[in-house]
């Protein structure tokens with residue numbers, strides 16, 4: 741078994757603006773029943789779990805036609821699944837996306853930005869009035 745390497749900084753930088761990641765963040769709570777609507781339902785699951793030396797283009801291409809690739813990728817990133825093809829991404833791509841995902845989404849699925857607002861409000865209440 742080979743051990744996956746950590747994503748490099750430039751890979752994470754690219755992942756941060758990847759449209760698939762941005763869609764996953766946006767759609768992460770849009771369809772709780774996404775599994776029932778996946779384009780892969782009638783395909784051999786093995787197609788989505790190719791061995792490291794096998795091509796994954798077929799699975800990625802099928803994901804490209806899928807209506808629920810946003811929630812699907814969001815699920816894989818939320819649980820930290822780095823095996824197989826999910827939401828049109830390969831495990832290698834997702835390792836970099838995972839870093840970017842965790843910068844934006846908390847473990848409970850809420851946006852990290854929600855924290856910023858809360859922190860901002862907290863700091864405002866602590867600020868001394870200057871006049």
Ligand code: SF4
Pocket residue numbers: 774775777778779780781788802803804806807808809810812813825826827828
């Ligand atoms: S995005 Fe791909 S893996 Fe996810 S449900 Fe659709 S076809 Fe299946």
